[in-house]
Amino acid sequence: MRTAQEYKESLRRMRPNVYKFGALIEDVTNHPATRRAVEGHAQIFDAAQREEYRDILTTTSSLTGERVSRYLSVIGSAEEMVKNVRMKRLMFNLTGTCTGGRFVGFNAINSMWAATYDMDHELRTDYHERIRRWLTNAQKEDIALAGALTDPKGDRSKRPLEQNDPDMSLRMIAKDADGGIVVKGAKVMIAGAAEANEVFVLPGTGYKEGESDYAVSFVIPRDTKGLTVVEARHPSDGRDMESGFDNPVELGGITQGYLLFQDVRIPRERTFMAGEWKYSLEAVLNFIAPYRSAIGGCVAGQGDVIVGAAALMARANGLSEKVFRDKLVQMTVNNETTFGMGVAASVMGKLHPSGVWIPDAKLANVNKVHVANLPYETKRLAQDIAGGIAETGCLPSSQDINSPIYGDLLQKYLKAGTDGETRAKVARLIEWLTIGEGVPGCMHGGGSPDGAKLMINGAAEIEANIKLARKVANLKEVSAPEK
Amino acid sequence: MRTAQEYKESLRRMRPNVYKFGALIEDVTNHPATRRAVEGHAQIFDAAQREEYRDILTTTSSLTGERVSRYLSVIGSAEEMVKNVRMKRLMFNLTGTCTGGRFVGFNAINSMWAATYDMDHELRTDYHERIRRWLTNAQKEDIALAGALTDPKGDRSKRPLEQNDPDMSLRMIAKDADGGIVVKGAKVMIAGAAEANEVFVLPGTGYKEGESDYAVSFVIPRDTKGLTVVEARHPSDGRDMESGFDNPVELGGITQGYLLFQDVRIPRERTFMAGEWKYSLEAVLNFIAPYRSAIGGCVAGQGDVIVGAAALMARANGLSEKVFRDKLVQMTVNNETTFGMGVAASVMGKLHPSGVWIPDAKLANVNKVHVANLPYETKRLAQDIAGGIAETGCLPSSQDINSPIYGDLLQKYLKAGTDGETRAKVARLIEWLTIGEGVPGCMHGGGSPDGAKLMINGAAEIEANIKLARKVANLKEVSAPEK
């Protein structure tokens, strides 16, 4: 398996096609806009080599029997799925960020592993064989894989073909004679593309008859010809370009890019769906279930760091963290709830005939609802504990704190339970975690909470519950009104 | 295994020692104060015989290899523990109530299974052998077993021996020559005693040196000489004595009794702890972990019925339940959260050398916090959906609704999406579930949420989280203030 160093070298060998602030990023491993995120990803490779994390970050390949990165594995059991949840938590603990791109890539593999299996069985295609070959090689090379699901979609009240512009979802514009395809469009808000060797693309939603051009799935090198990546802004991302401690975290970072596909040619062996719209919904659902389960581990890992930072801030203010016991307990309750629901969804799942373990959809979607709520409360509580110094806009820049003119005065007045600079650094970390660049997208990442609620409603089995109520109290049937 | 009929007969054979409203209950199977709860318990025996519930309600005995009631089994794996959570949910679904007594008895067996194992190994006692013999027989006879944990405790700010009255926690007042003991005191708020053949008694808390007389555990027939049970009141329990539909549920009920021990003699073979105070805390903790895990299933089962009743009420009012989609989804989120956290705590546990699976304490206590909160919201939402008719105090009695003088008028004005009487019955069910006799004790049952928070705080590993935060932002150590 790759070392961190080998991973970085692999990135440097790629064609530069990532932009930010209007300019090309020549080397993602040292450009200030991407180097922290690369560093975070590099730690996955580092940690995978360490005994204490090995069981979480690696697993035995069902394809080759070799030890491989869990991020490139087929999830074969409830136990493996629970380890996935724990891996998400661990990676946030280690990097302070979500390394979400690798997670999407991982889920994309599993989703299409099942969908291609079904397609091959029912349609006599050979997609499953293609993905197997590709994956065997990807495991061997230990690539960093991102995943891409979300289409621009355009007007939310219209389907793809009702849009004025047919490109608002990624689509196939040609099929090669040999089975390869050509695609046009975009995937947006794609985590970790800059840090990836390859990108696994999924259909963005369940498509209907007549929309088959949109039902595409494939995997490509991130520097494929015709693909351009434009990185999105983050809160306070101007600080990436600064020196000083105002971007307090060096060993992790998040990037989310817009992937622009200008007539990109996908070879046959990397094409896993090419118009089979009937399987697009399944692909999305099989992506959502593990994603919305394991995201609970990610959010818990984020919460662990926030709990630690808040307790540290209390000390830096000269107070024992015990003063804030109730708030810290509530934060822990929040952390363990998203983690626990992820575990539960994992455990209550089912095995797909292809050998992929699919978590329980209802529990996974309930977790998504929590994930869109609880971290907000955790952050609010952190700001509550942290006091005025970590309130938004209440701390001078590291440049000012080190100013030759008045820096000594700022440091004098910033000291409390510790020296002024350390206290300022802790406060910056609180800002970074709660209203700065460290805030990951928990609300709509992996789909919106309103979508999750729709799925819960579908799963809620109101009729079954009505029957329980009627039986318990021996009540006759009452029909729902027609309108 | 016993039939429901055999179970009831076994109760009728017992010495009457249960009182309510100042009077002795001659036959708990037909007295209005207890017959519904007996009926609920009888359903466990019924359902255990049915194919669809068999896998949940029974298991293979690790002692005999026979199929036995899960309520009398040693929980040997995460899988068995998850089935325990599901059993709790199922039983609430079937009876509309919590049949909590059997659950306490079940956990008591498992808690003392581990504690006696440790005692025997370390102290060379033979307690584990005693419990094994008793359990083998109990499984064979398929008894209904309740459990008793809570002592009166007296002044909450004082330990047992600091109380003016040494009896405020149950204590051993003599040891027999043959190893039996004599106990005095009380256990209070004990669920399901009236419906039980036997009661398994645990130490009420972790005792310290000098408090060894309080460290007692044993199992006795509920009609043991010297034991008196006084049943507590429930909201609206006057309706138990009425005819009509104002107590809308006939096939389930809850009783909670005060067990008064007046110098009760316990034979050697039924004594499982007799002064070994060092093991009392372990016994309590090993009780708490599975209890606070599985209670999440119970609360989910209660929520299922509430969701059904609320949707039914909407229909009875002439509205589609779809009008209340958001509220029903929130109720489902609440249900699945307590269920899911119970599953997660179950799965993340550990195997005790005695063969008992002990769920994760942190997750179990987080679930206890939810259990003390979420069902309240679920009930509030049910009242919100149900409309004015189910508002507290807004519906005439069934006697009035059937009055020869004006009952026709009431029925005329009560009709809406269904006839007036049916609508009234559904409204009564909502009342029963949300502010009536059907409300179980989720707040302090199985211990108080404040106690759970203390345990979460202990488990929260603030120091470990501080280390994570420091590492992520490369921060130096900040010590906590001394005071």
Added chain:
Amino acid sequence: MRTAQEYKESLRRMRPNVYKFGALIEDVTNHPATRRAVEGHAQIFDAAQREEYRDILTTTSSLTGERVSRYLSVIGSAEEMVKNVRMKRLMFNLTGTCTGGRFVGFNAINSMWAATYDMDHELRTDYHERIRRWLTNAQKEDIALAGALTDPKGDRSKRPLEQNDPDMSLRMIAKDADGGIVVKGAKVMIAGAAEANEVFVLPGTGYKEGESDYAVSFVIPRDTKGLTVVEARHPSDGRDMESGFDNPVELGGITQGYLLFQDVRIPRERTFMAGEWKYSLEAVLNFIAPYRSAIGGCVAGQGDVIVGAAALMARANGLSEKVFRDKLVQMTVNNETTFGMGVAASVMGKLHPSGVWIPDAKLANVNKVHVANLPYETKRLAQDIAGGIAETGCLPSSQDINSPIYGDLLQKYLKAGTDGETRAKVARLIEWLTIGEGVPGCMHGGGSPDGAKLMINGAAEIEANIKLARKVANLKEVSAPEK
């Protein structure tokens, strides 16, 4: 003004037409189902005579210049409206209940004072003169007046004339030559009818063209010929019939009745609307605004008692209430929020040309939303603080606690920070307040929270806010989609 004694005598002089449990209540002042509520109402008269409460409970009549009960006054200013909010809080403090009937009567007067003024001005009717004469006399006699708004309504998805049965809302079935009317139908869930001398009837909703028969308003003696009152059940109301302390409050109570109108004749001088449907919506809105404002005071007064009972319970358990500081603060925040929002809605109102002060509708409806939420949390926190003894179904009856057989044992084991009986009584009060007969109908009383939300949405002025946002960020217009 009347004394409490004179008030009770006035009730005894009335024709008995109130029923409960299928039987006629001969004398509401001493029947166990109604005497506590009568006692609560009697205290209004008592307190009005006391110097300390005089300014809150009485005011100067705008009609006669005499000192009159505030409950029979025209609310003429923001200041008077604020006193109304404070009166609600005070009355709950004094009686432990909401004396809601008098409050509805009070608001009905004010609502129709404005509506009749408008009708007379626009339609040349003499309704305002009629109400003025009636009110002048009512103030002089100092009657106890209840109010009645809610119709049975039948199927909620249909308007009155679409119902199978035209009587599902109260309607005029004839007009007398002299201007009086005859009405048929019912008003349901009417608070305080049994304790009232007269009942003021309002149209139940805003009626449309063709529905004029439903647009009726009038005031009648409660014992009018053809009117029958059937009292609804309350949680645990069986205890009204018991002795002992299980119904812990003697000086207050709530009744809510179904008023059955069998061709009731209303004389001209007591008829205030007779088909003028265009004014029915105004009547309802002018009722809602002050009602949903002042109900915040009521809920705060309830919360005051709950805070006190919870703190008392802590002490009875042997703990200082300081242990529960955070929870008690949250309860206080809840209390002051409903009180404060009531004050704010009162102050931000407008004067109607008739001289009635109408509170702000948006703030009043926001308060209704809080009123349907916050008291539930306050009750949950009270149960949390109170501990196991006050958990539902965890305390034997007063009969058992005084049993000659085992009462001494129960008292022995119930003692803690105080003697066993006192502790049991405090626990009963917690039960009564949180899940017993003392729980008033905060959810749908005065209309449902969903209705309030609809009104907030109407008032929210989304368009105005969009303009603010556009101006702040200099954004061009974005139109809403057509569908």
Added chain:
Amino acid sequence: MRTAQEYKESLRRMRPNVYKFGALIEDVTNHPATRRAVEGHAQIFDAAQREEYRDILTTTSSLTGERVSRYLSVIGSAEEMVKNVRMKRLMFNLTGTCTGGRFVGFNAINSMWAATYDMDHELRTDYHERIRRWLTNAQKEDIALAGALTDPKGDRSKRPLEQNDPDMSLRMIAKDADGGIVVKGAKVMIAGAAEANEVFVLPGTGYKEGESDYAVSFVIPRDTKGLTVVEARHPSDGRDMESGFDNPVELGGITQGYLLFQDVRIPRERTFMAGEWKYSLEAVLNFIAPYRSAIGGCVAGQGDVIVGAAALMARANGLSEKVFRDKLVQMTVNNETTFGMGVAASVMGKLHPSGVWIPDAKLANVNKVHVANLPYETKRLAQDIAGGIAETGCLPSSQDINSPIYGDLLQKYLKAGTDGETRAKVARLIEWLTIGEGVPGCMHGGGSPDGAKLMINGAAEIEANIKLARKVANLKEVSAPEK
């Protein structure tokens, strides 16, 4: 009264003593770090001249009878205090920010108006006369006044003289012969200093005997000799320096500065407290009550803009805002709650003998608790409604969107209910409002919520509530435990 232009000129005439990023700001009116905040303040002067806002933004001086800025007035009645709450809401509506500096200055005047009155009456000082003269002139010149309360404080567990460094709270180090004083120390997180002509300094807390050097109050020109202001960072404040639309708001902004006092000499006529520690607590409390009342208006004004922006974003996504009705209603409930509680606290106040109206402390502190909670929920809901595009880190920079290389593609894929650039701008506004530079400090601004809870607890009158509970249920006294 001043025009906006005159105001800006007055700032340009001042000595530059404001720094950010290590560099002196030569002209605050056009430096990118301060010009938006100056613009926001300028709008106060503009709006005060406009008929529609005149009644809110100006009032009649109790000193001169002239029309003056409300920000420089003595609040003389409940009505004036309510207008203060409305002014706060209006100013947020107009500028998208909180112009908090002027608000602190305004409250400082009123707080010291009362405290100096009491000092003069009891100590025969002439402070009140000094403040009267200063204020008369300040009104005439229509100055922009900021206020400064918060000291660095150092170790939170120690009082000022227990600190290693006595300068951790601002202190008097000398008294001049003529009654002037010399001060040393700092005031931190001071809003609006850069935009102010003068700064009104208050004691930071209630001081005790022996701490008299810390009990100081005075008003000084912001460019006084020896005073240096260092501006703090805000989230994303690097964008202040950029062109393009990534800082979407030009007409408002917030600055919070650290005021460093290096032996600053205050003349006698500007000194309002010089060691009279007994009055320092009163000064702080009289500051807190109106501050924590009116801040509710500020938060509501912020919420109005967020509601508008969220609705606009829905439209830009191609959806009707009606889809999100429930969420928009909840946001409105939040807005109106802080506004309403501010109004209620204002109304329930008392008149100080000096002629200052002091709002109710309990209600004001309850509002502070809401202010530290509700805006967080409002922001979360805005992000929920806004969808993925406004999720943190999901939108490229304006530079990228206008890139000659791929800007056309980004604009193509960003279009939905409107063109791509407009949609991006609305998304930027959501970011700015919820996790960007537009987020004001609601948590600790005006003091921490934990401090407010302590004051609520003090005000909560637990004993009085216990008496109510005891009276309602006729219960005997239960004493609290000694320990």
